[in-house]
Amino acid sequence: MDVFKSFKSEKEKTQSVDNFFTPSKPISSPENLRGRNEEIAKILGALTTPGMHCMIYGDRGIGKSSLALSTLEGGKEHEILPEFIFQYRCIKRTSFKDIIEKPAIFIDSSYKANKIESVKKYGARAKLLDLFSVEGSREEKIIIEKEELTANKAASTFQNLDSILLIDEFDVVSDEVKHEVAEFVKQLSDLGSPFKVLIVGIGSDGEALIAGHQSVIRCMHEIKLPRVEDKYLEEIITNGELGLSLNFTPAIKERIIEISSGFPYFTHLLCKESSEQAIRENKQTIDDEVFSKALMQAVKNTEGQLKRCYDKASTSSRTDMYPKILISAAKFNNEQFTVKQWIEQINSDHNIELTYGSMNNYTGKLTKPSRGNVLMLVRRGVYKITDPRMPSYILMCHLAGS
Ligand SMILES: Nc1ncnc2c1ncn2[C@@H]1O[C@H](COP(=O)(O)OP(=O)(O)O)[C@@H](O)[C@H]1O
Ligand SMILES: [Mg+2]
Structure with missing residues (x-):
């Protein structure tokens, strides 16, 4: 069998797994979203x-996009939220105009389809909306760039539009764009507009995500997304078990939940790899044997940034100490720890006695970009693992024996 045929037959066998376990895709239907009822109610409110308006922030992989998408989907379905919802995912170069382009085009085409009504509604802005015409030639677009479409103008243009704009990955845009969006939201709020903005991004506090714009904070409901509770992570597993007619042994379920540490990303990743492995082997039960192979696959298929960072931190031609001290650091999960506590943990895990002097050498390196910035200095003598998902990944690598 050539590579294409074997790929295809393998894919067909395991395709149903993708209906239940989706590590690389946010969830968009509320029935698959676990443990977020409180947050959904707050967003709808x-x-x-x-x-x-509303803002969701929290760690990478905690489920921000899933929460936003599922809430909007469910809200639309139950006619709580308006029918028209626009989505924009930011990249570094995103400009304010990129963010508001979709609703602007939407208004423009309705203006074309029903001239009289829209002229009445949006007549005064016809000129501005023309600038966003879908058919606009490249030349016209360049003219738009020169034209100043301010946050104020955009807010008054959208003020009658009963709709929601979801802006995801907002953390990556420049402070200048954050400022414009803040101004835009404040104007919409002052105008009492039904046009609502839902901002989503990585952050440890809401103020930082909106670049400290106090004026907008008053009209922004902030939701800090916590980790998913274990009982809900278990529901992700049992839901897949039922749907795929597979079963995970209780010990494996516990392991998966332990590794996940509240991040549904890892639950989905480990369950997907386990299920695919079981299906490939024509087995119904995910036992230790299936799971140990799945773990190795999961380590390989983990999201790139995390993997690269760990590789930088752990690889050394001179010593095999790095993976050892890292697994001990991962035991503190995302809590900060002192060098003294770390030395004790290393001693109890590996029976190795390290001195403060040698720890100095390791902490110096592990806080540098050349070692993936895996650690951060909290204050003198106190450290913390930088990426909150990293302890889960380190544990996975450790259990996979790599
Ligand atoms: N509440 C949840 N219940 C079940 N799975 C979830 C939940 N939230 C997120 N997930 C899953 O976790 C992974 C990461 O979610 P995502 O929404 O992309 O996170 P973020 O946007 O915070 O980076 C995805 O695989 C998604 O399917
Ligand atoms: Mg996301």
């Missing part, structure tokens, strides 16, 4: 309160 904000988006249906005049003058209020």
Whole structure:
């Protein structure tokens, strides 16, 4: 069998797994979203309160996009939220105009389809909207760039539009764009517009995500997304078990939940690899044997940035100490720890006695970009693992024996 045929037959066998375990895709239907009822209610509350907008922030992989998408989907389905929802995922170079382009095009085409009504509604802005015409030639677009489409103008253009704009990955845009969006939201709020903005991004506090714009904070409901509780992670597993007619032994379930440490990303990743492995082997039960192979696959298929960072931190031609001290650091999960506590942990895990002097050498290196910035200095003598997902990945590598 050539590579294409074997790939295809393998893929067909394991395709159903993708209906239940989706590590690389946010969840967009509320029935697959676990343990977020409280947050859903808060978002719906904000988006249906005049003058209020909403912001979701938290760690990477915690489930921000899934929460936003599922809430909007469910809200639309139950006619709580408006029918028209626009989405924009930011990249570094994103400009304010990129963010508001979709609703602008939407208004423009309705203006074309029903001239009289829209002229009445949006007549005064016809000129501005023309600038966003889908058919606009490249030359026209360049003219748009020169034209100043301010946050103020955009807000008054959208003020009658009953709709929601989801702006995801907002953390990556420049402070200048954050400022414009903040101004835009504040204007919408002052105008009492039904046009609502839902901002989503990585951050440890809401103020940082919006670059400290105090004026907008008053009209922004902030939701800090916590880790998913273990009982809900278990529901992700049992839901897949039922749907795929597979079963995970209780010990393996516990292991998966332990590794996940509240990050549904790892639950989905480990369950996907386990299920695919079981299906390939024509087995119904995910036992230790299936799971140990799945673990190796999961380590290989983990999201790139995490993997690269760990590789930089752990690889050394001179010593095999790095993976050892890293697994001990991972035991503190995302809590900060002192060098003294770390030395004790290393001693109890590996029976190795390290001196403060040698720890100095390791901490010096592990806080540098050349070693993936895996550690960060909290204050003198106190450290923390930088990426909150890293302890899960380190544990996975450790259990996979790599
Ligand atoms: N509440 C949840 N219940 C079940 N799975 C979830 C939940 N939240 C997120 N996931 C899964 O976790 C992974 C990461 O979610 P995602 O929304 O992309 O995170 P973020 O946007 O915070 O980086 C995805 O595989 C998604 O399917
Ligand atoms: Mg996301």
